[in-house]
Amino acid sequence: MKHVVVIFDENVSFDHYFGTYPKAANTDGTTFTPAKDTPKNIDTLAHAGLLEKNPNLYTPKRLAPSQAMTCDQNHSYGPEQYAANGGKADKFVENTEVSKCTGLFGEPGLVMDYYDGNTVTGLWNYAQHYALSDRSFSSGYGPSSPGAVELVSGQTHGIVSTDPKSSTEDPKQTDKPDPATVSSPDAQGVGTMINDPDPAFDDCSDKDHTSGSALGRFKGRNIGDLLNAKDVSWGWFQGGFRPSTPWGGKQGSYAKCSGTTHPNVGGASSVDYSPHHAPFQYYKSTANPHHLPPKNVSEIGHSGQANHNYDLTDFDAALKTGHLPSVSFLKAAEYQDGHAGYSDPVDEQHFLVEQINAIQKSPQWKDTAVVVAYDDSDGWYDHAYAKPTNGSRDTTTGSNGKATDSPACQSAPRPAGGYQDRCGPGPRQPLLVISPYSKANKVDHTPTEQTSITRFIEDNWHTGRIGDASFDARANSLSGLFDFRHPNNTQVLLKQDGSVDSVHRSGHYTTSALAASAPIADALTPHRLAGADGSAASGDSVLLPVGIAAGALVFGTAATVLVLRRRRTA
Template sequence: MNKKLICATPIAIAAAIGLYACGGNSNSKPTLSSVKNVVVIYAENRSFDNLYGNFPGANGLQNVTATSARQLDRDGSVLATLPPVWKGLTAAGVTPVITQAMTVNLPNSPFAIDDPAGFNAPLSATTRDLYHRFYENQMQIHGGKNDMFAAWADSGGLVMGHYTPNADKLPLYKLAQQFTLADNFFMGAFGGSFLNHQWLVCACTPFYANADTSVAKTSISAVEPDGVSLTLKSTSAASALTDVPTFVNSGNLTPDFYAINTMQPPYQPSGNKPATGGDANLADPTVATTLPAQTNQHIGDLLNNAGVTWAWYGGAWSNAISAVQNNTANVIYGANLSSPNFQPHHQPFNYFADLAPGTDNRAKHLLDGGLNGSEFIKAIDAGALPQVAFYKPQGNLNEHAGYTDVAQGDQHIADVISHLQKSPQWNNMVVVITYDENGGFWDHVAPPKGDRWGPGTRIPAIIVSPYAKKGFVDHTQYDTTSILRFITHRFNLPNLPGLTARDSALVANGGQAMGDLTNALDINK
């Protein structure tokens, strides 16, 4: 092929045949600066082993032994069986109906939720929710042994459940086969969605000043001197086989007032209503779960300073705002779990003072993703995405156990990827698909020892791009902050303080700094 033909070849085609347009010779590669668009798609609550434990070439369930997988009771003894799945395996009204009684005496080992010879609950069935909280996650990880997931759960043996998907059952599995699957990617913070969304955008943990003299004082957790373990009630069941654990106070705040479990945004749409007679754009500040506005620096601030365009696309965002304005906000305040099940605590930028209602910053950057992602897809199809775009699917499409299933969310994200691949911006795009946290599901890989906040349990991540290595399993150590590292690296931004602190802690504990996802790309770094 002559040079003129090479230079006329679209980059997606050129990459597929080992050539790069106008690169000078057939062995040249694009550089990181060739990436013009970064898209982050943030799903919910799945550990790596839960969905990708059988993925060929990945560090999955084939590396698990009977000894390494077995769960311990609260006293450290080996459980004879897994505890029953308290309140049943499937959510109310779901077929198949799998009651608590049907889950008694499960072997102390991982099991396939969708096993035809077992529970036969497909990816389209909604299972019950599980603990996914800050202190409980650390207690389950048990110093890296991952052997107390069942002991410190409210869902019993369900923590050990996984699926056995393939490319025919799970659309994103097919994309993982075609592009890059990261199998050493950890959630940025211990615990749940609220905190991990904060770490996605600022690598920081929110703070509630003077919480001990505020309405939130009852939300301060009772924690043992180790700083990791919750204090048990004297009446708590001694064995995981008997009942769920009960704590003196598993609250939303640490003893020194950091917000670690679900707090609601100070601005609407929020999980808390406006104060009676107060500003309709605000959440009632006298409710204990309303977090005061945060002022930490976030990735949006850095992008603004660098002149890089960006936006957060919240699925059903406008629908949620309309519900508040029309006083039909029961869809938000928790009384209605039907579609689209908008989740206010999944909208991390809505906690920051510089993105308050009425600001130009908010109008430019907090955008409606539309019902079923329709507005986000319009921007994709028009080639109108900003340089950095975050997309959060609405609740019924995010794969969260307890209120939705894996199948429809997975298909939705695959459909979005299909639009991205046809977009005018695709040739210079990197898409990162990942999950905010593990949702309480066990994983066999020990998280690297970092700082006080994380990283937590391993989760799936897929990198989809014309530049992504094809059919590649990336074993590089990553966590949620690796997304921020990639954006920082690509656009030459200063490091957020949390990124530097995380790497310092990893190294101090004998480990290595987190990767920035560039190893998943076939580029000259």
């Protein structure tokens, strides 16, 4: 495997998009008909019997394509914990629901609602032809920025608050750093990220430096540092990264991004670029503060003035000219990233289909794995629960008037590295692998998390681990989503509405490609799980039979479990 492309979208729980998969209502939207051999033992709302009898205040309702633009739900670190309620998953309405907002669809019980294959048709069709996980979770609880940082470092500890007037310089620490930026700080002001501060090394932070909010800078390493050390090409490509006003070249001046906007399907416009969605901009070693472009296409993915941070148009150029980096992270412009409140599943689908079609049409497709994943759940209801393997004991009062960490997190195993506010795994989200070497129309039940993607990259290019209690040490492999010995050899091009345009199976791929994919093939062999402190666990990972009734799957260590319960009826 020569190329991995991670498409990292926004704010979706698994049940919100796949709650009735593979059965769609087919009363509106794009018609979806599943293949006869589609797996039936999938941990969905429908399979769990939670559509009509549910322990929450409201039962889940189907959202139609006409209701694509919805209110953004509360997806803060503490409220998400209390919504899960230690595995009962019965307090979502009280803790994460936002049912009223201006100009968007909202109703009581909205947080419980879901879309089906008549709206998120593209994702359902990708699942039909490639591999879907129904056991993939956030590495921790909380919003977008922590989720993005988990993806690239598995470590949300190590953030310091910086003065926005000197954001590209080392901060001047105080005894009390901004609590919106740093949680549980030590004597040097170093703590954990649980909110969405903008990154310190970004001219476009704080709305092009027009506000005075504290910014955040991370110490430590990320996957970009590891790839650089191995001379592996990589890049983060984000919509709107090319500034609307270029940097003037003088110290104290800034590039600006606010001038580039697009309307969503509802007609509302938003600025394309979101600084707090760009995780490498929090690290001085991997930041491109002035949003400088690459000098030429051949520089993309390599050292240069862009320092591995690019606009999405640079990804298109690299793909078309055969300069695709080994590792690419794609982030849509805000209107297409799927985040409720300013984006939606329809605009998100347009982005996914356009990007994946382009990759599949390219010569690089034959040795590429596309991973579609999400940064957080947005607080949307999901009935599955991962019992925390990493606890936290932050008892300071949160925005909801309760202790920041819930009883379930406070009673979980001691925090790795002694770092508070990293309770997890968190909520469940969709995860798909789209590749000639992914399993076809298969649903994998192996517990994984955002940092499993990090580990996948580390193992394929033998970079070693990030260290400092990064969750890459505990994360399970993505191996259950691949089959290198029996390639599916399939190219599936979709239409903009998510329906299938064409399916082409080629004999070009053979099992001899396994030898050419030796690094990734070796990495996907079963491994011993790591303990919460990164040490070897006492036993191998074990996958028990899948069941929606009370049961357990090993997650993280041999002594801790992922609990999937049948909920009590209301």
